[in-house]
Amino acid sequence: MKAPLLALLLSLPVMADDLSSVAAMKSAADAFLGSLDEAKREKAVFAFDGDERENFKFTPRERTGLPLKEMSETQNAAAMKLLEAALSEKGKLKAMQIITLEGVLREMEKNPTYRDPGKYYVSIFGKPGDEKGWGWKFEGHHLALNYTVVGDKVAVTPSFFAANPAEVREGEHKGLRVLAAEEDLAMALANVLIDGGKKDVIFSDKAPGEILTAENRKATALEPVGLLASEMSDGQKQALRELITEYVGRHRKDLAEADLAKIDKAGFDKVRFGWAGGTKRGEAWYYRVQGPTFLMEAANTQNNANHIHATWRSFEGDFGRDMLSEHYHQHEEDGGHHH
Structure with missing residues (x-):
C-alpha cells in the first residue's frame, strides 16, 4: 500500500451530512463493486442470507472477503469511502489507528505475515439498495464493523474496536492511546x-x-x-x-x-x-x-x-435481526411473499 490509509482517508472530501448514511452506503458500495474485476468481486460478494454475514471474528485468523492488500489504490480509496459512509470523523480516526497498531505489533513481534495491516477485509452481502435487506462488513484483527440495511434503517452492531498496545510505549507512535x-x-x-x-x-x-x-x-x-x-x-x-x-x-x-x-x-x-x-x-x-x-x-x-x-x-438487533423479522412479518400481512 503506497499511501498510508489514514492519510488517504483523511484527504477524502467529507461526505455531505445531508446525504443519509443509507444513501451514502449504497453509493459507496456500488462504487466499490464497480471498481472490482470479476475475480475480486467473487471474493468480495456474498449472499445476504448466507452464513458468512453473521460470522463475527476479531482475532487474527484466516478471513473471507477482499483484503486491502489485494486492492489497487483506486479500490482501496473506494473501500475507504465505504467506511466513511458509516463512521464519524472520530470513528474513522479510531479505525485507522487500530490498523496502524497492526504495523506497531509487526515491528514489536517481528512476525510480518501474522501482523499485516493489509489483512482487513471488505465483504458485501446481497445487492446494495435491496429493500429486503443488504449489508457489508469491514473486518480484521481488532476491528469488526458490521452493517445491515433494511429499507431506510441501519443496524451497526456487532461493533468491535480494540487496541494492542492500549498505550504505545516506544517508537514513532509512542504515546498513542487509540481507546x-x-x-x-x-x-x-x-x-x-x-x-x-x-x-x-x-x-x-x-x-x-x-x-x-x-x-x-x-x-x-x-x-x-x-x-x-x-x-x-x-x-x-x-x-x-x-x-x-x-x-x-x-x-x-x-x-x-x-x-x-x-x-x-x-x-x-x-x-x-x-x-x-x-x-x-x-x-x-x-x-x-x-x-x-x-x-x-x-x-x-x-x-x-x-x-x-x-x-x-x-x-x-445484531446483524439487523429485529429489523429483518419485522420487515418479513410486515410483508406477510401485506400478502406479499418474501422468502
Missing part, C-alpha cells in the same frame, strides 16, 4: 461513584480475563452488575451517557442519533454500569454498560493490562 476515551470516561465514572459512597459499582476485585460475549454470534444479557442509572446523581448519569455516546458516536450523526434514541426509548434509567478490577491506569480492569436492549463491554487485562477489547452488542 483512551473508552478507558478514561469509564474509569472516571467508576471513581466518581466510589468517591460518592456508591461502592456497589464494583462487582468484583478481579477483572474477567476477556469480554464475556467474546465472538458469539448472538449476545444475550449478562448477569446484572453494578449500579442502575436511576441510582446515580444527574452528574453521574451524564457521565454514563457520555461513555455510551463514545461508543455510539463512532458512527455518523444520523446513525448515532437513531441508536441513542433506541437506548432512551428502552429506558435510560434501566441502564446499569458495573466495574471489576483496579481503578487506576495500569491496573487490569473490566466494565460493562448494560441496558434492556444493548450491552457495551470492555476489558483491559492481557499483555500486562495494556491491551483493550471493547465491544457493543444489541440483543435483538
Whole structure:
C-alpha cells in the first residue's frame, strides 16, 4: 500500500451530512463493486442470507472477503469511502489507528505475515439498495464493523474496536492511546461513584480475563452488575451517557442519533454500569454498560493490562435481526411473499 490509509482517508472530501448514511452506503458500495474485476468481486460478494454475514471474528485468523492488500489504490480509496459512509470523523480516526497498531505489533513481534495491516477485509452481502435487506462488513484483527440495511434503517452492531498496545510505549507512535476515551470516561465514572459512597459499582476485585460475549454470534444479557442509572446523581448519569455516546458516536450523526434514541426509548434509567478490577491506569480492569436492549463491554487485562477489547452488542438487533423479522412479518400481512 503506497499511501498510508489514514492519510488517504483523511484527504477524502467529507461526505455531505445531508446525504443519509443509507444513501451514502449504497453509493459507496456500488462504487466499490464497480471498481472490482470479476475475480475480486467473487471474493468480495456474498449472499445476504448466507452464513458468512453473521460470522463475527476479531482475532487474527484466516478471513473471507477482499483484503486491502489485494486492492489497487483506486479500490482501496473506494473501500475507504465505504467506511466513511458509516463512521464519524472520530470513528474513522479510531479505525485507522487500530490498523496502524497492526504495523506497531509487526515491528514489536517481528512476525510480518501474522501482523499485516493489509489483512482487513471488505465483504458485501446481497445487492446494495435491496429493500429486503443488504449489508457489508469491514473486518480484521481488532476491528469488526458490521452493517445491515433494511429499507431506510441501519443496524451497526456487532461493533468491535480494540487496541494492542492500549498505550504505545516506544517508537514513532509512542504515546498513542487509540481507546483512551473508552478507558478514561469509564474509569472516571467508576471513581466518581466510589468517591460518592456508591461502592456497589464494583462487582468484583478481579477483572474477567476477556469480554464475556467474546465472538458469539448472538449476545444475550449478562448477569446484572453494578449500579442502575436511576441510582446515580444527574452528574453521574451524564457521565454514563457520555461513555455510551463514545461508543455510539463512532458512527455518523444520523446513525448515532437513531441508536441513542433506541437506548432512551428502552429506558435510560434501566441502564446499569458495573466495574471489576483496579481503578487506576495500569491496573487490569473490566466494565460493562448494560441496558434492556444493548450491552457495551470492555476489558483491559492481557499483555500486562495494556491491551483493550471493547465491544457493543444489541440483543435483538445484531446483524439487523429485529429489523429483518419485522420487515418479513410486515410483508406477510401485506400478502406479499418474501422468502
